[in-house]
Amino acid sequence: MVKKVLKNLTLVCSVLLTVVLVCQIWFSSSFLPGGYDFLISGFKRHVIDPIVSLFNPGVANDFSQNFKTLYRPEKIVVNVFSQRGVFADGQEGFQEAYNTSNDIMGKLLSGELTVKSRETVDMDTYASLLKGKSLYVDYGKNCDYSLFSFNACGQAQTGFSEELSVVRDYVISLHDTIMNDVSIYVKDQKSGNVYRYIVELDKNSLDGKITELINLSPENSFLSYAFELNFHKEKADTVSKILFEPMVLMELNSTKLPAVSGRKLEDFDDNIDDEMMNTILRDFSINTRTMWRYTDLTDARVFVENDATLTLYPNGLLEYVAEDGGPGLDISKGEGGDDIYDAMNHAVDFVTTICGHLPENYFSHLRLQTDMVENTDSQGVYRICFDYLVDGVPVRHKTGDGYAHTIEIEIDNGRLKSYRQYLKFYEKSGEPEISCMAMMNAADLLVDALYKEGEPLWIQRIHLCYVENEAGTLVPQWNATINNQEHIIQE
Amino acid sequence: MSEDSLGGAMMVKKRILRIGVLLLSLILLMSLYTSVFASPEVLPETVTSTAEGYVTLLAPEQLTSSTTNKSLPIAASAPEGTVVTVYRYSYTAGNYQKVVVGEVPLESVVGSTTLFAGRTDLTPGLNKFLIRGAKDDETYTVIPFEVNVLNEGFMDRIKGVINIILAK
Numbered sequence: 001m002v003k004k005v006l007k008n009l010t011l012v013c014s015v016l017l018t019v020v021l022v023c024q025i026w027f028s029s030s031f032l033p034g035g036y037d038f039l040i041s042g043f044k045r046h047v048i049d050p051i052v053s054l055f056n057p058g059v060a061n062d063f064s065q066n067f068k069t070l071y072r073p074e075k076i077v078v079n080v081f082s083q084r085g086v087f088a089d090g091q092e093g094f095q096e097a098y099n100t101s102n103d104i105m106g107k108l109l110s111g112e113l114t115v116k117s118r119e120t121v122d123m124d125t126y127a128s129l130l131k132g133k134s135l136y137v138d139y140g141k142n143c144d145y146s147l148f149s150f151n152a153c154g155q156a157q158t159g160f161s162e163e164l165s166v167v168r169d170y171v172i173s174l175h176d177t178i179m180n181d182v183s184i185y186v187k188d189q190k191s192g193n194v195y196r197y198i199v200e201l202d203k204n205s206l207d208g209k210i211t212e213l214i215n216l217s218p219e220n221s222f223l224s225y226a227f228e229l230n231f232h233k234e235k236a237d238t239v240s241k242i243l244f245e246p247m248v249l250m251e252l253n254s255t256k257l258p259a260v261s262g263r264k265l266e267d268f269d270d271n272i273d274d275e276m277m278n279t280i281l282r283d284f285s286i287n288t289r290t291m292w293r294y295t296d297l298t299d300a301r302v303f304v305e306n307d308a309t310l311t312l313y314p315n316g317l318l319e320y321v322a323e324d325g326g327p328g329l330d331i332s333k334g335e336g337g338d339d340i341y342d343a344m345n346h347a348v349d350f351v352t353t354i355c356g357h358l359p360e361n362y363f364s365h366l367r368l369q370t371d372m373v374e375n376t377d378s379q380g381v382y383r384i385c386f387d388y389l390v391d392g393v394p395v396r397h398k399t400g401d402g403y404a405h406t407i408e409i410e411i412d413n414g415r416l417k418s419y420r421q422y423l424k425f426y427e428k429s430g431e432p433e434i435s436c437m438a439m440m441n442a443a444d445l446l447v448d449a450l451y452k453e454g455e456p457l458w459i460q461r462i463h464l465c466y467v468e469n470e471a472g473t474l475v476p477q478w479n480a481t482i483n484n485q486e487h488i489i490q491e
Numbered sequence: 492m493s494e495d496s497l498g499g500a501m502m503v504k505k506r507i508l509r510i511g512v513l514l515l516s517l518i519l520l521m522s523l524y525t526s527v528f529a530s531p532e533v534l535p536e537t538v539t540s541t542a543e544g545y546v547t548l549l550a551p552e553q554l555t556s557s558t559t560n561k562s563l564p565i566a567a568s569a570p571e572g573t574v575v576t577v578y579r580y581s582y583t584a585g586n587y588q589k590v591v592v593g594e595v596p597l598e599s600v601v602g603s604t605t606l607f608a609g610r611t612d613l614t615p616g617l618n619k620f621l622i623r624g625a626k627d628d629e630t631y632t633v634i635p636f637e638v639n640v641l642n643e644g645f646m647d648r649i650k651g652v653i654n655i656i657l658a659k
Binding site for chain 2: 081082083131223229230231235237238239241242250252253440441443444445447448451
């Protein structure tokens with residue numbers, strides 16, 4: 001009897017031990033390459049997410065929500081006659097100004113506001129609005145109307161799709177009349193036409209909002225638009241060496257910016273350990289079991305698989321490069337798509353996924369920085385860039401041959417050809433503010449470097465940015481766009 | 492003290508004196524050099540140009556204009572190296588005085604862009620300004636201009652009348 005009980009106990013123990021060992025083998029990451037995350041993520045993507053999205057359309061990995069976070073105006077200028085309040089992205093009051101303007105634009109595009117009349121006006125009229133009571137919303141980059149409209153009202157196609165193709169900025173202007181209506185002016189960058197839409201809107205409420213915003217803004221008594229200074233017109237009696245876009249806001253005094261320092265991900269608690277690196281590798285579809293890995297002489301960690309190489313450099317740069325002629329990583333999930341709308345959708349989703357592994361506030365510092373328009377020269381091929389912002393000032397990275405954005409993606413018909421991202425965080429260091437040279441002095445240096453007899457430089461935009469040099473120091477410098485080419489101006 | 496050491500001390504004294512004189516002359520020369528480019532703080536009401544083409548007013552476009560704004564953007568073009576200075580007429584002193592914005596005179600040496608820009612506050616009523624582009628102390632162009640600041644109540648009354656007419 002005792003013998004039988006002992007036998008049964010041994011059997012039960014053996015079975016239990018077997019179950020434990022099998023579980024250990026099955027659920028340890030070494031049994032299958034990449035572990036079981038693909039099963040969990042597949043289940044989440046194909047089962048959980050669709051169900052959740054039915055009840056909550058704004059979940060992470062939702063294109064509309066993420067695109068709205070990444071596509072923001074560079075600045076919003078509140079004009080009350082000569083008083084001017086500039087809200088740069090990230091500054092106090094910016095979100096309030098953006099909500100006000102975006103709400104009105106969204107209602108216009110979705111048809112919620114009644115358009116009493118629509119007409120075209122000339123550029124001088126458009127510029128002169130900024131002398132009155134108005135809100136000037138400047139994105140600083142061209143955007144395809146479908147994306148612009150999607151951002152404002154959630155619809156890619158609206159009743160304005162025929163006349164508006166590419167949008168960069170718009171003005172909401174209060175009339176000097178007793179009528180309860182407001183004018184919204186939108187310039188189509190493709191045709192050059194400026195459209196004026198008169199809409200019925202609670203003017204007093206908007207007036208109150210504008211007054212509230214102007215009181216909120218820091219005093220800017222040295223800002224003038226280029227058209228106010230007549231710097232946009234060729235002079236009749238003298239040679240013009242430099243001309244500015246009429247809406248370029250010129251800082252007439254020298255300014256100061258807070259000192260900023262950068263920290264690599266390794267400097268944080270959640271450093272790039274093997275587990276995080278493996279997660280990132282899986283996002284790039286690099287098989288951690290079959291890849292070839294090594295650390296090169298510069299201390300860069302290199303991961304190589306059949307068609308691509310992923311490198312993590314000691315300065316925090318993560319670089320993915322698909323092999324020349326190779327297919328590249330399919331980030332469209334098999335959907336393909338060769339227009340800017342699809343490319344943006346795929347790029348935003350991919351960036352969100354990568355940034356999902358980093359501390360949460362990293363993503364909120366990013367902003368889309370390049371023009372988002374169809375590539376007519378090579379359909380389906382796009383280069384999309386994102387900048388990291390500190391108080392609305394973008395950070396650029398000095399490389400051997402230029403100045404890189406924080407994230408740069410190259411897509412060819414839904415396939416990722418290259419991806420570069422600086423896995424670094426930037427914040428104010430608390431050190432004394434740094435003086436920047438006056439904008440006019442920067443313009444002098446541009447003329448010295450680029451002016452050719454009889455060909456005046458045409459400045460499309462000029463703004464301050466932080467440049468991180470190879471030693472990791474951040475210095476404020478002026479960044480001017482001339483003929484769609486950026487020039488960082490060094491003292 | 493020996494004769495040699497006395498002679499040596501005299502030599503050192505002479506050298507120090509020479510260096511002192513040289514330094515003083517250098518300082519004098521430098522001050523003369525800077526004074527060439529500094530515009531006078533005050534200009535008489537009757538000041539006129541001694542040469543043409545050293546400054547062209549870009550903004551305001553008209554020599555006499557009206558506004559309800561509280562500040563004025565001023566822009567000009569001038570040959571590279573010209574010192575451009577903005578003056579405001581003082582009704583109490585009866586002359587033009589340098590405009591000072593935040594303790595800094597509205598003045599600069601024009602660079603390669605050949606452009607000058609600044610902004611100044613306006614006072615209610617008639618504001619008389621003068622912009623001076625100087626190659627040196629003797630060679631300069633002056634352009635006087637006026638900006639009349641209308642009070643907003645007056646402008647509102649005009650707008651009100653226009654609105655009533657339009658509403659009818």
